[in-house]
Amino acid sequence: MKQTLLYLLALLLPAPLAQAQLATPAPATANLNVSTADLCAASHVRQALRQPATTIAHRQQMDRYDVKYYKLDLSLENNSRNVAGHTWMRARNGNTTLETMAFELFSTYVIDSVVVNKQKATSIQRASGDVTATLKTAVAPNTLFDARIYYHGTAPNTANQVLAGNALDTSLTPAGTSVTWSLSEPFNAYEWFPCKQVLTDKADSSDVWVTTSKVNKVGSNGILERVTPISATKHRYEWKSRHPIAYYLISVAVSPYVEYVNYAQLASGRKVPVLHYVYNQSTLDANKTEIDRTPGFIENFSSLIIDYPFADEKYGHSMAPIGGGMEHQTMTTQDRFTFTLTAHELFHQWFGDNVTCASWEDIWLNEGFASYGEYLSLARFSSPAAARLWMDDAHTRAMASAGGSVRVPDTTSVGRIFSSRLSYKKGAAVVHMLRYLVQDDAKFFGALRTYQTTFADSTARTSDLQKIFEEATGRSLTDFFAQWYAGEGYPTFAAEWKQAGGNLQIRTTETVSAPFITPFFDTELDYRITTSAGSQTIRLRQSKAVSEFVVPITGTVVSIELDPNQWVLNGAGSVVRNDNLVLATRGHAATRPVLVYPNPCEESLAVQDLPAGQWRAEVTDALGRVVVRQGISATRAQVTTQALAPGLYHLTLTAEKGDEVRRARFVRR
Known part of the structure; x- marks a missing residue:
């Protein structure tokens, strides 16, 4: 099924589209014949499926200081896991005197010395990956201090260390060359450099210096300041980044790469270099079509959200056989170039790098949004049909099992954190449903821009x-996130309908896949109603397990389709005509008229004699599209119509409990 679906998706991709920078050609069929979510998840799950090595007590000791800066100065080769050098950490002490410094480093490394403020630590205690250095001179409260940790050894891997996560590995590439690369997410950075692995403590800046054989290039974060000759056979790559960075996004990739550069031209006028380190010339030639998509992707995401967050540095790729991709800040590591993989890892630069989840419980803020970046790219550079097929597949995968929440209940399990089904596919479906709920792309992308600017260079939670989004929409989203983020499963809808003169009567019954966890999904749902007079799509709210509706119609009903555009994650239900249908709610009550004035109106429309309580107001246009949605009450009985174009509209008022409905028609002057 997956192979057929993705083959059809490839067939729907059109000819190349003109870009501001360069042409973005259509992907080859084979490039979409695999799930990006599976690739990305697998590259992380290859890490040992274990809990973080550090103890709670050690974490508390590390939280006594705030990391400001990392500088890695290491010797690495492309065919070895040997590491030698030092890490310089600059940090600010907290409110108490710091007599010991706690950090993390894998237990098999030899620590040659720890030097804090130019004084060598008097002792070093180690317990697995937890390291505590006793300082010769204590650090005063609220002051900056420098710590240099000199060490050497061989990075562990699962072949010789059962707890290893292969965070620094080396292998032969398919091209026959050797490459050494890092992959630290979620909590494996300590396997190759001393660090503090706390998501909420981003370093303000970083430098990565790597001394290696002159045949090699080294990819890392930020800007390549210089390549310094060290000897006849060695040189040093010196990378600098002045953006905050999470510990797991610091990276290296070492190999005799071929270099290729293209550029993204942002609407703001900034030109962003895109640097690609590829195995060799034949690999570049074979992948250039796919690589050349990257600038267009950057331009599109920048126009939808905010400018590429690291535009003053670069974006790029380092190839390594990691079995997928990893969104290292400004320099993604990928083992191949495909349409959706490249788009996914790039969108992480916004969702994951610029704004990082503050807890692995909320990894969907990284992976769900990055997956949605695939959908957005298909919608922009391919076709709505291709994007629809992608979402259909995402829904199918998300519903492959009955339960499971987007929220990660066990943040010590790598496999659960990087669940392809839940963190990636269901996460993307939740983003899509949030867009549907807002029903206004200007507000939806505006809220994402606010999210990016509010939490730029920092971390965020789902809350x-x-x-x-609550501030952007003016409505509570407590139920939405309780159902779709913390809850489990999905709904399935079965509808019965009957035409009674000029009214369409509908009874829709909702069942759920995980009733003991999430017994009901309170959601809106589109109904496409086709009659002899034409077709219209209306939005109705499923406010209880069995919901009944009476809809005024013109013509004879031919068919009804639920959720025709696949906005809501839901199972395959049924729609049947039932001429014996009798609604529990009397039809005249459902269509009770209400007086509105002035009619025609301009900036607002008042509702006369509205009963007490909270009411949901929806205005639909002649095509059945909801164009206004707001809450009103008897004391605030006005609907804002200022933004409406002149024309005829329908007003539907629904009581808070869904048991009363009022309707009116009005004209916007």
Whole structure:
């Protein structure tokens, strides 16, 4: 099924589209014949499926200081896991005197010395990956201090260390050359450099210096300041980044790469270099079509959200056989170039790098949004049909099992954190449903821009995203996130209908896949109603397990389709005509008229004699599209119509409990 679906998706991709920078050609069929979510998840799950090595007590000791800066000065080769050098950490002490410094480093490394403020630590205690250095002179409260940790050894891997995560590995590439690369997410950076692995403590800046054989190039974060000759056979790559960075996004990739550069031209006028380190010339030639998509992707995401967050540095790729991709800040590591993989890892630069999840519980803020970046790219550079097929597949995968939440309940399990089904596919479906709920792309992308600017260079939780969307929409999203983020499963809808003169009567029954966890999904749903007079799509709210509706119609009903555009994650239900249908709610009550004035109106429309309580107001246009949605009450009985174009509109008022409905028609002057 997956192979057929993705083959059809490839067939729908059109001819190349003109870009501001260069042409973005259509992907070859084979390039979409695999799930990016599976690739990305697998590249992380190859890490040992274990809990973080550090103890709670050690974490508390590390939280006594705030990391400001990392500088890695290491010797590495492209065919070895040997590491030698030092890490310089600059940090600010907290409110108490610091007499010991806690950090993390894998237990098999030899620590040659720890030097804090130019004084060598008097002792070093180690317990697995936890390291505690006793300082010769204590650090005063609220002051900056420098720590240099000199060490050497061989990076562990699962062949010789059962707890290893292969965070620094080496292998032969398909091209026959050797490459050494890092992959630290979620909590494996300590396998190749001393660090503090706390998501909420981003370093303000970083430098990565790597001394290696002159045949090699080294890819890393930020700007390549210089390549310094060290000897007749060695040189040093010196990378500098002045953006905050999470510990797991610091990276290296070492190999005799071929270099290729293209550029993205942002609407703001900034030109962003895109640097690609590729195995060899034949690999570049074979992948150039796919690589050349990257600038167009950057331009598109920048126009939708905010400018590429690291535009003053670069974007790029380092190839390594990691079995997928990893969104290292400004320099993604990928083992191949395909349409959706490149788009996915790039969108992480916004969702994951610029704004990082503050807890692995909220990894969907990284992976769900990056997956949605695939959908956005298909919609922009391919076709709505291709994007629809992608979403159909995402829904199919998300519903492959009955339960499971987007929220990660066990943040010590790598496999659960990087669940392809839940963190990636269901996460993307939740983003899509949030867009549907907003039903206004200007507000939806505006809220994402607010999220990016509010939490830029920092971290965020799901509650932060919820608050921003609540402010953008003016409505509570507590139920939405309780159902779709913390809850489990999905709904399935079965509808019966009957035409009674000029009214369409509908009874829709909702069942759920995980009833003991999430017994009901309170959601809106589109109904495409086709009659002899034409077709219209209306939006109705499923406010209880069995919901009934009476819809005024023109003509004879031919068919009804639920959720025709696949906005809501839901199972395959049924729609049947039932001429014996009798609604529990009397039809005249559902269509009770209400007086509105002035009619025609301009900036607002008042509702006369509205009963007490909270009411949901929806205005639909002649095509059945909801164009206004707001809450009103008897004391605030006005609907804002200022933004409406002149024309005829339908007003539907629904009581808070869904048991009363009022309707009116009005004209916007």
